[in-house]
Amino acid sequence: MRFENLDLNDNVLDALYDMRFDSCTPIQEKTIPEILNGHDVLGVAQTGTGKTAAYLLPVLSKLDDGGYPEGAINCVVMSPTRELAQQIDQAMQGFGYYLQGVSSIAVYGGNDGNRYDQEVKSLKLGADVVIATPGRLISHISLGNVDLSKVSFFILDEADRMLDMGFADDIKAIAKELPQTCQTIMFSATMPEKIEDLAKTLLKNPIEIKLAVSKPAEKIKQSAYICYETQKLGIIKDIFKAGDLKRVIVFCGSKTKVKQVNSALQRKHINSGEMHSDLTQEERNDIMYKFKAGQLDVLVATDIVSRGIDIDDITMVINYDVPHDTEDYVHRIGRTARADRDGVAITLVSEEDQFYFQQTEKFLEKEIQKNKLPENLGDGPEYRKQGKPNKNNNSAKNRRRKDRNQTSHKDKKQHCHQKNNDITERTSNPQNKRTNPMYRDHQYEGKKTNENRRNKKSSEANKNKVRKEQYNPNQENTQNRNTNAQNRSSNYPKPKRKGNIEGNFKKRQNSIKDNKKQNYNAKQNKKVAPIQETTVTKKTERIKGFIKKLFGFRK
Structure with a gap:
């Protein structure tokens, strides 16, 4: 229409x-x-x-x-x-x-x-x-x-x-x-x-x-690498070694992975930039402008770029992580092969993402080509049909427990269950409290616990008494301590005190004032050193005498 x-x-x-x-x-x-x-x-x-x-x-x-x-x-x-x-x-x-x-x-x-x-x-x-x-x-x-x-x-x-x-x-x-x-x-x-x-x-x-979800264009050549998580960076580096690739987008599932991949590519002298939500708007605009203008060859980004942004001439799309939604996969690889052009889409499938990759294959109704890993990276995991991964079973605690074969917690649980069963069997006998052995045992145990509490209280009280005697100066034991201190200090002469403390303080202040006055007077009364006679002074005296003779000044 x-x-x-x-x-x-x-x-x-x-x-x-x-x-x-x-x-x-x-x-x-x-x-x-x-x-x-x-x-x-x-x-x-x-x-x-x-x-x-x-x-x-x-x-x-x-x-x-x-x-x-x-x-x-x-x-x-x-x-x-x-x-x-x-x-x-x-x-x-x-x-x-x-x-x-x-x-x-x-x-x-x-x-x-x-x-x-x-x-x-x-x-x-x-x-x-x-x-x-x-x-x-x-x-x-x-x-x-x-x-x-x-x-x-x-x-x-x-x-x-x-x-x-x-x-x-x-x-x-x-x-x-x-x-x-x-x-x-x-x-x-x-x-x-x-x-x-x-x-x-x-x-x-x-x-x-x-509207039915459209499938990717047929001109997109799709392939995948079945690898471990640690092998992904090596695969990307090998892809860029194969030829001069420009205008490539690498999609990652998180911001941390975007930063890691971008730094790894820059260390290999690849002209790349990163795009994620931590950047300011000016930084985003600058990176998008550089990528569209051809100043950047590779753009490492999150799913921000997968929707709603028109970028032409994209030659390759690399999925560093498999998207959990099949439609997100279509959005990602749909950035390439636009306007009747050819494009390449490569997905790196780890062992944990095999289930989601199999779901995308079902949605696309075709099997995606699996590429061989580079020789220097070794072998990858086996590709097999798997169920949906459970997040609870995949926790780090469960992985450690499986690796170390820890079964002590199971033995403890069995021991607790046996103890509870014994108690229920003993208490299930409907008898009088006096004849019930369970009641009598509890009563005896209660007496024992009370005695233990009393003993603990008495022992704590004795400890407190000892502490008070050691640290309280009002007790008699302080006398012995003082005598010992006197004996120790008898070798050193004690300073003699005159008068009370206040009087000594005033005397000290007065002495300080007197010292200040004496210093001031000494400066005022300080005599200037006599000037030694020089040739200049002798000449002046001769001139004065000559003038007196001329004008008739006499003594």
Whole structure:
């Protein structure tokens, strides 16, 4: 179906014509009419199927038609990551190029102070469309920078991703700020139970639109290495030795692995960069710009790059870890072989990830080629069918117990069970307390315990008495201690004290004052040393005598 056949605004159609968008994708064909009719929609489709245009085009056409308050926020789009929020904002600017009076702002964390001030101004003035990450929008709501009482459209993009990142409570808190008449649209790549529960709480009589998960392109050459965890870095280094590879993405399951792999590649003088959530927004933008411009050959990243980011000319994708969800595997390797190009996808399968890799093979309905390990790395584990790994049985404590064959804890448990059984057999005999031997034994044991307690108390009291006699100066034993001290110090003469302590202190102060006065007087009365006669003084005396003779001065 063509966009012209849909009931879209003329300004929106002009923008699509300039962008050379003619025909609709299946998700766009099914969702755009329902959103235009005002229904809540729950769409399940993969990334790359045109979901962004599926909800932006009808919302923009309705906003351009009018009937919505000015100077207020009319649409809120939630995004799990900053990169996806930026991409939605760029699409918004393209689709709304010919729209007058429709503004938008992307709100996400990791920016500087100037960007934050710009967000606050736009939110208070009332941007028509706000594209935000959950955490950033919650912070603006708590500070009173946002008024969501007049919102007409609430859109959740990549809802399953947001729930996996732990934003369920934030989404519910944001939904409470919205009016009840708000139209809610939710898109997700998967449909787990969490999404169903969230849809029940947010959506009202939604229309469900589900598309089958598309499989990877046939031009992607898929292969795998069955290896141990310690052999993965060696395999990656061997892959890069084989030839000059550029524009390669290495996907890792955690941030720590991303840092380890990137540092290992840089030590081998490979031009690589890392991409994960610990980086600031400026660092992310810088790395993505360098990778797109060809300044970086390899990008080591988490699943941030697997969804919602368009990067062309990717020659190879390496899965350092096997994703636990088969659709995530499709998203990862879907970064390559775009625009009818060839691509390579290599997966490193450890012994623990064999179950998840077998699930992907079932989903793809084909067996992926297994490559041989390099000779310098040795042999890998055996590839066999395995059940789903249990996290509890795979703990470090259980592994140590299996390795060391520790069975002492089992013997202790058996001993305790036998003791409990003996006690139950003895107490199960319904007899009188006096005739019951168990009661008599307990009574005798109780007497024993009381005697032991008394003995302990008496012994502790004796110890305390001894301590008091040793350390209390009021006791008689202190006399002996004092005599011993006197005998020890008899060899040394004792200083003689005159008067009381206060008198001695005053005398000492007076003596200090007297010493100060004496020093001062000595300085004042100090005589200057006589100057020795020199030739200069003798000449002056001769001159004086000559002058006196001239003028007749006599004695």
